[in-house]
Amino acid sequence: MEEQFRQWRIKAISEYAKAYSSGGAGHMDSHMLADMESRLTYADFKASVMQGDDGGQLLNYVNSNVIFQAGVDFESKPMVVFCSCNLPKEVDLDRLLNLIIFRLDEFVESDYTVVMFTSGAQYNPGWHWLSKAYRRLDRKYRKNVKNVYVVHPSMWSKLIFQIFGKIVSPKFFAKVTWVDTLSQLAGLVPLNQINVPQPVYE
Known part of the structure; x- marks a missing residue:
């Protein structure tokens, strides 16, 4: 699961950096990126996977059926x-x-x-x-x-x-x-x- 967490964190940082740049705030420097990386925890990854794009419907189905x-x-x-x-x-x-x-x-x-x-x-x-x-x-x-x-x-x-x-x-x-x-x-x-x-x- 560590590899999946690592890939998720890379994707999350990339998407945030893209949104940050497109919002007119310029580019995130290395310190900002490192700070964001340290804030993204395994619990965040797990919550993101569970919630998904369907509000947790697949999670409920899997755990019940x-x-x-x-x-x-x-x-x-x-x-x-x-x-x-x-x-x-x-x-x-x-x-x-x-x-x-x-x-x-x-x-x-x-x-x-x-x-x-x-x-x-x-x-x-x-x-x-x-x-x-x-x-x-x-x-x-x-x-x-x-x-x-x-x-x-x-x-x-x-x-x-x-x-x-x-x-x-x-x-x-x-x-x-x-x-x-x-x-x-x-x-x-x-x-x-x-x-x-x-x-x-x-």
Whole structure:
């Protein structure tokens, strides 16, 4: 996330300097630019991404439908649910990834479990986005995840996990369990706590 913050800060300073110059105040000198850079914090970056151009609508959608907590598992660890069937179309994928990571940040400091529903997806981001997502979900996010249950895995989702897991992090891949049915999932986590998306049943 540090690289994304750096790029955002460069863009923000550039836009402000352009507006400052066009307003007839001349050009910002190096001291003014340095002062502005010091004032732009990570909290500003996070707030900007969350708010976006839509007043936070995508943020609310992601936190309610794409990635959310569904109580705790049988060992009282937070249970984070990811629904690929609810990934929105025609959005800024970089912002979408940032919002997903912001949500994960709420859980990564302690043990947690992930349940992924991969079936019923109407939209699948491309390979480039998936590769970027995996690279940004570094050890900080993988260290404390204890189980990853992939429900109704397709050949595509298995391939993705196998490639990234075995090449980048074999230890993480060992945490992945393929779950073929909801009945099987019910034996692994408290299924009654999860609001299973309708497309998963179809």
